[in-house]
Amino acid sequence: MLKCAFRRRALPARVVQQRWATTTQQPFPPDINEWSHPPTNATISDEEIYRLAAKPRRPLTLADLVKHGKPPLRDAALLSSANFTLSLLPSRLAHRIQALRNLPFIVVSNPNVSKIYNNYLHSLSTLEPFYRKPIDSIEDEMNFTEAMADLVRTHSNTIPTLAQGFLQCRKYVEPAEVTRFLDQHLRARIGTRLLAEQHLALHMASTGDAIKQKPDPTHVGVIDLAARPADIVRRCEGFVAEVCEYKYGVRPSLVINGDKAAEFAHIPMHLEYIITELLKNAFRATIESGNEKEAVEVTIASAPDVSTTKLESLKKLSVNNENSYDFSQEGLDEYCSDPDDPMGSLHSAAPCITLRIRDRGGGISAETLPNIWSYSFTTFNNEEAAAIANGGYGSDDSDGLSVLSNTGADQSSIAGLGYGLPLSRAYAEYFGGGIAVQSMYGWGTDVYLTLQGIASTQQIREAPNGFEELEMEKKQGKE
Ligand SMILES: Nc1ncnc2c1ncn2[C@@H]1O[C@H](COP(=O)(O)OP(=O)(O)O)[C@@H](O)[C@H]1O
């Protein structure tokens, strides 16, 4: 009953407007400042938010990320990268603001959720002066880059904050609704951050001390043209093993086999996020089942001739799955590549790499299995973890909130937020990959992480401007 009373979305705007008018003297809709708690100093008007949110959003493609060329960029290319970023970001931010407003009022008025809402208002207000006219001087570009850095910083803590907010509201919203909102929101956030981070990375690699150094031949901003999963697994293993040692006093081992030399063009930040989360799960299960003498095994396989489009592979991976992303919902347009864009969709031989992460941690029980893709679902118990570390016993009164307050819920906690699997899947799917979990209860778990290289070498060679340089360098290196 309470849930329905606070649900604004179900009522047509006209009806809500009448009700509002008859029950209070306030104008409708409430001023943006009334929605946020504490009141925000954002300057963006409601009309502007509506206007921007109504603009069609187009998908982010690989071509978008590489079209300005390989750094160091000349001034003109840097300006065009800034203007391009500005052409996509405001409507995406406005759309997120609207999605937050569409949540039941009791949720959006929660201090944590409202903090995130304020962050979006703040970011859009900061961008407003920039998108009003094209950026045509390096000075403006510098100021804009500062605004991008501010945006990335402001939104860096979104996940634990939203997690805390939704946990506090769990009595008022169905878990399925939370998962649906978070899935859409966090997937959209992947694109928004990618846009901002790509401009920042291009700027950093094209200005200051960076131009005095020899350009990095394999990086185009945040994209590594020769990312090697085996190296990334080793890096993440080091980090996760440290977290385990700190938390449990044990450090499981890991072996890598298969195609260790496989490499492809991808975004290392995304790969690191996913692999860290999957290794945390595997290590935690291994330790908690008392099986740490059994190494976690990572097998790498590469299949060079996968021919599919991103949308096709996404649908194949999850559309019929009970807990999966709903492809009919709004937002897909900004999430998926455009199939008509020769660079955006993965029509031609984009290399596909699969990692199988195999642990002997006892597997996942039948009652746990259906929940593993829900945001906030966890079987982690902080007290039990402490008990393992101390060789003693812990109480079982832990829940997500206590984990959040005990660990700070950054990536350095071993588990407990329940975001690892669903968010990793969102990252993997962003460029047409996916994650599948196969549990053998009583024995262990296999997790298959499929990753589509975001371009084939052929595509990279043919990428608009900038890549000829890469080829030249390669040739010169051989001579
Ligand atoms: N390799 C694994 N072995 C056993 N259980 C697992 C494994 N991976 C995931 N799980 C189960 O799925 C749940 C959700 O995982 P995740 O989304 O990463 O959240 P968290 O790690 O914070 O609990 C875990 O709490 C655990 O019960």
Ligand SMILES: [Mg+2]
């Ligand atoms: Mg986890």
